[in-house]
Each structure stands twice: as C-alpha cells, then as structure tokens.
Amino acid sequence: MAELIPPSTRLPPELDLVRQSVFRLVRDEILPAIGRLEREGTFPRALIARMGAAGCFGATFPEAVGGSDLGFAAVAVIAEEISRTRPDFGYCMNLQAMTCPFTILNWGTADQIARFVPDLIAGRKIGMFGLTEPGGGSDPAGAMRSTARRDGDSYRLNGSKQWITFAHEADTGVLFARTDAAAGARGITAFIIQPKESPGYHARPIAMRNLSPILASCTVSLDDFVVPDANRLGAEGEGFRIALNALEFGRLTVASRQVGLAQACLEHGIAYAREREVGGRPIGRYQLVQGLIADLAVEVHAARLLVAELAATMDAGEPANRIASHAKYFASRTAKNAASAAREIFAGYALADEYPISFLAGFIDMLAVGEGTANVQRVLIAEDALGFKDANRASLPARKFRNGAA
Ligand SMILES: Cc1cc2nc3c(=O)[nH]c(=O)nc-3n(C[C@H](O)[C@H](O)[C@H](O)COP(=O)(O)OP(=O)(O)OC[C@H]3O[C@@H](n4cnc5c(N)ncnc54)[C@H](O)[C@@H]3O)c2cc1C
The missing domain is CATH 1.20.140.10 (Butyryl-CoA Dehydrogenase, subunit A, domain 3)
Incomplete structure (x- = not known):
C-alpha cells in the first residue's frame, strides 16, 4: 500500500500526524490480519480494540471518558483516512465513535455515560445504532413498528430492525422503539440496549456481495427483549x-x-x-x-x-x-x-x-x-x-x- 498524501488539501501539522498514524495502523496491523479473519469468518474485535487504543474513536470525547478532545476536524481526517485505506473499517467511525457513543454522550445521564462510553470508544465493546426498519429507512418515524411496553421497572421491546450494522456482535447499542402508538414521531423513545444481557434478541447478517463478509449489517428481531428503565436514553417520546x-x-x-x-x-x-x-x-x-x-x-x-x-x-x-x-x-x-x-x-x-x-x-x-x-x-x-x-x-x-x- 503506497502512502499517497491527499494532494488537494493541506492539513494543519497536528492533523496530518493523526492521519499518518491512522495510515500506519491500517498498513501495519489491519491489512496483514484481515485476509485470515475473513477466511475464518471471525469478527475483528482485536483490531477494533487496537483502533480504539490508538485513539481512532475518541476525538470528540472529553479526556474524562477516555477521549482526546481533538474535535470534529480530527474525526473527519480519521474517517477519511480509514475509508481511503480500508473502507470496511470505516463502519467503526460511526458505531464506535459517532452514532452510538456520541449519542450516549450527548443525551445520556452521567451514569449512562460512565457505564457505556469509555468501553465503546476504546473499542473494548462493540456498538450499534438501530433506527431503520423493514418499512423504509427514508421515513424512519413513519415506518417504525417496533414497540416498547413498560413492565414494572423495565421495558419489553418487540419488532424488527433492518440493515443494523454490527448487530450480530454488538455489546451496546442505541435503539429506537415506539412507546406511544398514537403520537407519531413524538411517540418514539431511545434505549441503550445490551443485546448479550437478556434473551429475545436475534441478529442475522445480510449477505451482500462486494461488502465485508465479517463487518456485516443485519436483520434484527426483538421478541420481548427486556431493557431496564435505567437504560432509557432521554425522556419517553424524545427518541426521534x-x-x-x-x-x-x-x-x-x-x-x-x-x-x-x-x-x-x-x-x-x-x-x-x-x-x-x-x-x-x-x-x-x-x-x-x-x-x-x-x-x-x-x-x-x-x-x-x-x-x-x-x-x-x-x-x-x-x-x-x-x-x-x-x-x-x-x-x-x-x-x-x-x-x-x-x-x-x-x-x-x-x-x-x-x-x-x-x-x-x-x-x-x-x-x-x-x-x-x-x-x-x-x-x-x-x-x-x-x-x-x-x-x-x-x-x-x-x-x-x-x-x-x-
Ligand atoms: C450496508 C448498510 C448498512 C446500514 N447500517 C445501518 C445501521 O447501522 N443502522 C440503521 O439504523 N440503518 C442502517 N442502514 C439503513 C440506511 O440508513 C437505509 O438503507 C436508508 O435510510 C435508506 O432506506 P431504505 O434502504 O429503506 O430506502 P427507502 O426508504 O425504501 O427508499 C427507496 C428510494 O426511495 C427514495 N425516497 C424515499 N422517500 C423519498 C421522498 N420523500 N422523496 C424522494 N425520494 C424518496 C429514496 O431516496 C430511495 O432512493 C444501513 C443500510 C445499508 C445498505
């Protein structure tokens, strides 16, 4: 893999150092290992943890939760460089850096941030973001049929999601479901889910030629899947x-x-x-x-x-x-x-x-x-x-x- 500095934009020196370190990580650690992992069908947890340890996911997070606070400009540089050199690992920039942990940072309680964010941005835990449903991704509120019904101090989630990346491996996810069938977009609530912690969650990778066989997107079904009250993200109805x-x-x-x-x-x-x-x-x-x-x-x-x-x-x-x-x-x-x-x-x-x-x-x-x-x-x-x-x-x-x- 030749290192070709993007010719059209000069980066400030500190961001160019970030870009170069991402380039070396892909060249020296991801590329030598990925062929074997794909042949074995093994999800690259150790490589994602290496990316986390190298700071790929923490640029918009404060140091208190393990981030570097370098900012969004650094996120853009890291995401571009990963995608330029190994685009399948670009998924991680959403699920380990942005749509999953950054949403928890922006909307979570102090307890939720402390419980979930550091492990996600360190790549120790795998993230997912579950919004799209089979009825269509362009109108996620209109298409949302998944429900969350209160049951004591928890919710029971039922329904299905479509195209959810990393759902087959995720430890932690942000997922949306209806708590009020009559309230349209205002009837949707966000939850932090832990797929491995309770029964009723099933994820099946969707076969897609030309995309990664191991960094997959999935169909998810929820069958009385229990989410504790403490994992509701934001208020009821605030999900959309x-x-x-x-x-x-x-x-x-x-x-x-x-x-x-x-x-x-x-x-x-x-x-x-x-x-x-x-x-x-x-x-x-x-x-x-x-x-x-x-x-x-x-x-x-x-x-x-x-x-x-x-x-x-x-x-x-x-x-x-x-x-x-x-x-x-x-x-x-x-x-x-x-x-x-x-x-x-x-x-x-x-x-x-x-x-x-x-x-x-x-x-x-x-x-x-x-x-x-x-x-x-x-x-x-x-x-x-x-x-x-x-x-x-x-x-x-x-x-x-x-x-x-x-
Ligand atoms: C590989 C992959 C990974 C994904 N990962 C995730 C994930 O991790 N989490 C998640 O929640 N989602 C994920 N998605 C879902 C993605 O966000 C949706 O595919 C996307 O929102 C489009 O939805 P759709 O495919 O159902 O298309 P549809 O909504 O069915 O749209 C079909 C076509 O109709 C057009 N259309 C629809 N409405 C209008 C309108 N009002 N005006 C004009 N044109 C319109 C669209 O532009 C499109 O061309 C993933 C998708 C893929 C393919």
Missing part, C-alpha cells in the same frame, strides 16, 4: 429528536468516508492511467482519460472542503444540519462519480479482484444510502433554499456547547 441529532453528527463521518473512497478511486485511477499502455502510450496521455481525472481531482477537493466546513461548524458549536446535508450530498455524488470514472479507466480490470475498484464501488453504493439517501438530502436542501423549511430549525450542537454544560 435524539435520532435526528445522531444522524446530523453521523453525516460528518459518512461524508468523510465518502471523500476517502473518492480519493482512493482517484489515486488508483491515476496510478493505473500512468502504467497501463494502449496503442503504445499510457492511457493517461489520452485527453478523454485526462478529462475524467481532472474532473475527479477538482470534485474530491471540493467535497473535502465542504466536509471541513461541516467539521468546523460542529467544532464551533453552531447548528450544522444545513451544511451536513450539503456535505453529505456532495460527497456522495463525488464518490459515485469517482467509482464511475475508476471503472471507465480500469475497463475490464475494474472487475478483477486483483484491483480494488469493485470493492471501493460497493462501499460507495452503501454509503450513498446511509444517514439519508441523495433524494432525502436534496429534498432537505431544496426546501431550505426555497424558504419552506429552515434546515437548521431543529439542529442541536454537541452537548458541551449547550447551556455551556460539558
């Missing part, structure tokens, strides 16, 4: 607000991961265009191939700058939902264009396992839907631009910026 807030922060990691994937397509495309000779010249000498590379180089640069602006907005504690949609939508489009350009440059060899193009394209397709599809982002962006709905109306910064409380 919590979910939207979690997705806002999740869009930072997803957009950064898309930039990393687009950067990888660009780098592989450039290397191949320089070495592959057709008609006596490297194909990179042909202007139509140059056009693909030129467009991509500019788009990747622009997408990274939008993500950097999103991170800066979050680091300033300002409402970030608008810029999150812009960054996620543009990064997603850029990554799709990158996959298409790489496929064109590699032609038949894009399909060969010898090159990573199909692997990268699989993750690009996957991330195009995560944290809101392109259509959903476009609707949000257009309604905001038209003045119908302010995209930042419900945006809520990280807890440490709210009321000055950490």
